[in-house]
Amino acid sequence: MNRLFTFARRVMPKISSTEKIALKSGTSSIEKLAFYGSLDHSSIPLRYKSFELTNNDKTMLEKAPQLISTVDEYEILKARQTPIEHPFWNKAKREGFFGLIVPDEYGGTKLSSTGLSKLLQSLSSCSASVPVHVMVPASLGPAELLTHYGTQEQKEYFLPKLAKGAIPCFALTSADAGSDAAGSMVDTGTVYKRRDGSIGILVNCEKRYITLSPVADIVGIAFKLVDEHNLLEQKYGKSVNGEITLALVERGRENLHIGPYTDPLGVGFANGTVVAKNMDISVKDVIGAENGLGEGWKYLMEALAAGRGIALPAGACGSSKMLTNAVSGYAEVRKQFKVPLSKFEGIKEKLSDMALKTFEIDSLVALMNSALDNGERPPILSAILKQRSTELGRDVVMHSMDIMAGSAICMGPQNFVAPSYLSNPIGITVEGSNTMTRSLLIFGQGVVRSHPYMLELIDSIEKNDKQKFNKNVWNMISDNFKTMFSLFPKTDQERFVQFFSLSTNASLLLGGKLKFMEYLSGRYADTLSYVIAGFAMEWHCKNNNIPWKIDYALQYNNLHRLQQVTNELVDNHPHKLLHRFLYMMTIGNRHKHGIMKDEYRNYIVKDLVDPDGSLRHVFNQDVLKLHPNVIRIENALNAIKYGTNEELDALRKEIIKVDVFGEDLEK
Numbered sequence: 001m002n003r004l005f006t007f008a009r010r011v012m013p014k015i016s017s018t019e020k021i022a023l024k025s026g027t028s029s030i031e032k033l034a035f036y037g038s039l040d041h042s043s044i045p046l047r048y049k050s051f052e053l054t055n056n057d058k059t060m061l062e063k064a065p066q067l068i069s070t071v072d073e074y075e076i077l078k079a080r081q082t083p084i085e086h087p088f089w090n091k092a093k094r095e096g097f098f099g100l101i102v103p104d105e106y107g108g109t110k111l112s113s114t115g116l117s118k119l120l121q122s123l124s125s126c127s128a129s130v131p132v133h134v135m136v137p138a139s140l141g142p143a144e145l146l147t148h149y150g151t152q153e154q155k156e157y158f159l160p161k162l163a164k165g166a167i168p169c170f171a172l173t174s175a176d177a178g179s180d181a182a183g184s185m186v187d188t189g190t191v192y193k194r195r196d197g198s199i200g201i202l203v204n205c206e207k208r209y210i211t212l213s214p215v216a217d218i219v220g221i222a223f224k225l226v227d228e229h230n231l232l233e234q235k236y237g238k239s240v241n242g243e244i245t246l247a248l249v250e251r252g253r254e255n256l257h258i259g260p261y262t263d264p265l266g267v268g269f270a271n272g273t274v275v276a277k278n279m280d281i282s283v284k285d286v287i288g289a290e291n292g293l294g295e296g297w298k299y300l301m302e303a304l305a306a307g308r309g310i311a312l313p314a315g316a317c318g319s320s321k322m323l324t325n326a327v328s329g330y331a332e333v334r335k336q337f338k339v340p341l342s343k344f345e346g347i348k349e350k351l352s353d354m355a356l357k358t359f360e361i362d363s364l365v366a367l368m369n370s371a372l373d374n375g376e377r378p379p380i381l382s383a384i385l386k387q388r389s390t391e392l393g394r395d396v397v398m399h400s401m402d403i404m405a406g407s408a409i410c411m412g413p414q415n416f417v418a419p420s421y422l423s424n425p426i427g428i429t430v431e432g433s434n435t436m437t438r439s440l441l442i443f444g445q446g447v448v449r450s451h452p453y454m455l456e457l458i459d460s461i462e463k464n465d466k467q468k469f470n471k472n473v474w475n476m477i478s479d480n481f482k483t484m485f486s487l488f489p490k491t492d493q494e495r496f497v498q499f500f501s502l503s504t505n506a507s508l509l510l511g512g513k514l515k516f517m518e519y520l521s522g523r524y525a526d527t528l529s530y531v532i533a534g535f536a537m538e539w540h541c542k543n544n545n546i547p548w549k550i551d552y553a554l555q556y557n558n559l560h561r562l563q564q565v566t567n568e569l570v571d572n573h574p575h576k577l578l579h580r581f582l583y584m585m586t587i588g589n590r591h592k593h594g595i596m597k598d599e600y601r602n603y604i605v606k607d608l609v610d611p612d613g614s615l616r617h618v619f620n621q622d623v624l625k626l627h628p629n630v631i632r633i634e635n636a637l638n639a640i641k642y643g644t645n646e647e648l649d650a651l652r653k654e655i656i657k658v659d660v661f662g663e664d665l666e667k
């Protein structure tokens with residue numbers, strides 16, 4: 001054991017102070033069971049009960065169509081912005097759409113996580129710009145930070161303003177600091193003594209990509225606090241030098257320059273720059289005042305643990321559900337070679353893939369909302385949600401473009417795919433860009449944050465506590481043996497969990513190198529995401545009475561990709577033989593789970609284009625059918641099943657129309 005302790009000290013990864021903060025923020029969730037090797041089909045149903053929407057949720061959901069009706073999506077796309085005089089802003093302010101996480105006692109309309117997700121899903125099902133404008137104030141930003149960390153005075157001053165519609169933005173990213181927002185941050189707040197003896201902080205920053213900044217009334221700014229003369233220690237007993245701190249200032253503050261706009265793919269939501277040149281602020285402008293000095297990264301990480309799991313996944317979910325139903329309906333109506341597109345196997349391949357992926361997003365979103373409404377603040381689960389839902393959403397959009405072909409290419413009010421096509425890459429890039437989230441964060445943080453023994457092991461090594469180290473190593477070894485020789489019969493999916501747990505523990509032998517092995521880390525992230533998605537889909541199928549054939553197809557598909565990714569993981573692992581052995585002990589045959597049979601694809605597509613189909617029913621939930629062509633497509637499917645050929649032909653003519661613009665050149 002002594003030699004193991006020495007070895008562990010040598011290979012233990014260096015964990016920076018910002019990483020330590022991230023690792024300690026929030027709570028773990030069901031991913032912890034995967035690290036234990038005990039995640040199974042009962043884990044989710046046992047933990048999460050169905051949630052009743054609150055009165056606030058219902059009120060805001062009812063108001064959503066009115067808000068959408070203020071916006072002509074194509075006009076916004078053409079203008080590439082929502083001008084400040086646009087009626088959307090007043091309507092959103094008046095009806096409380098910017099106060100969705102402001103507690104009721106401050107005049108807000110606080111929604112549950114499920115309610116907020118459903119609202120954002122509905123907005124995202126028919127607009128690209130509106131959901132962004134609504135989700136940013138309700139996600140990581142001033143309201144969330146103030147509610148949890150603001151002083152009473154700050155809460156009483158800012159929260160009622162936010163509830164009444166003051167627009168917030170939060171500025172973290174700058175030219176040098178993108179994905180590595182904390183480590184590479186060069187924006188500073190320099191502490192100095194004013195002439196009257198009070199303490200001032202001179203903020204200098206050049207932030208970019210800041211959503212809502214051009215129209216913002218309240219601006220949150222992150223900077224590194226520099227206190228070379230220990231003024232803060234003398235006054236507040238707090239030694240801070242280089243730690244991230246968050247301040248909140250109002251528009252119009254001297255030396256604060258907001259704007260100009262940037263143009264995110266022409267989607268039309270407000271985005272721009274925030275620059276401060278020697279902006280003089282006081283400690284009372286810091287979120288949490290003296291308690292918040294140097295605590296900014298902790299605040300952000302804790303707030304992100306929840307926010308990241310709701311807003312962008314809801315966006316991907318709403319747009320994917322709308323697209324899958326509308327595009328499959330279009331494929332049933334549109335004919336080529338005298339046959340509906342939906343009868344061609346090439347199209348069925350894409351439609352069935354859209355259905356499987358949309359169902360997966362919906363299942364993950366339902367799981368995340370339940371976890372949050374259960375009081376969890378799970379950073380790893382929310383990172384999985386963000387990365388998986390936006391990636392799956394990308395596939396759904398790309399298939400939609402292929403199937404709709406020319407009618408998705410030509411811009412105009414008739415085109416309901418283009419807004420999602422344009423906005424999808426934005427969801428992939430923001431709040432932790434997906435490549436980094438998958439390759440570095442999910443497993444890299446998960447293996448420390450959610451591993452049953454890792455934090456304790458690191459702590460024992462740092463404190464040179466051999467006794468604690470030995471105890472944790474023995475517990476881990478004994479758990480591994482229990483997992484490996486577990487006598488309970490295992491389902492195929494549970495076997496992958498077993499492999500994930502054992503293989504993860506064996507990979508700890510790689511020590512600090514593991515952190516930089518992103519081929520490996522990305523594959524572990526996928527394995528973890530897929531096992532969680534598998535159980536979430538099983539649970540979601542039961543809750544929605546999905547026919548067994550579709551449930552089976554979802555599981556089959558999941559096992560196939562689990563097999564693929566774990567095979568790749570083993571084949572490329574530096575300790576290949578050890579991991580092949582673990583694979584044989586847990587999963588066995590490395591080529592057992594083949595590709596899903598085509599007959600299941602036929603079944604899925606048939607269900608999807610049936611107006612009474614179970615998948616169609618699930619995908620119609622929390623979707624606003626306001627787009628004229630989406631409504632026509634739904635009517636056409638009903639006409640196929642219950643109406644006349646004349647009705648269908650009249651609808652078809654309208655559905656396949658494409659917008660034109662400009663003057664008739666022959667006139």
Ligand SMILES: Cc1cc2nc3c(=O)[nH]c(=O)nc-3n(C[C@H](O)[C@H](O)[C@H](O)COP(=O)(O)OP(=O)(O)OC[C@H]3O[C@@H](n4cnc5c(N)ncnc54)[C@H](O)[C@@H]3O)c2cc1C
Binds near residue numbers: 180210436439
């Ligand atoms: C439309 C829009 C709105 C935004 N809104 C806000 C906002 O309101 N407030 C705010 O503060 N910021 C905002 N951002 C910033 C956003 O969070 C950053 O764009 C994002 O963090 C990525 O930074 P970057 O674009 O500089 O990419 P880079 O950091 O340059 O990364 C480039 C690529 O490298 C990958 N990468 C980086 N490191 C690793 C790694 N270790 N392993 C694997 N891959 C890696 C990234 O995933 C990415 O794919 C917004 C950005 C956009 C585009």
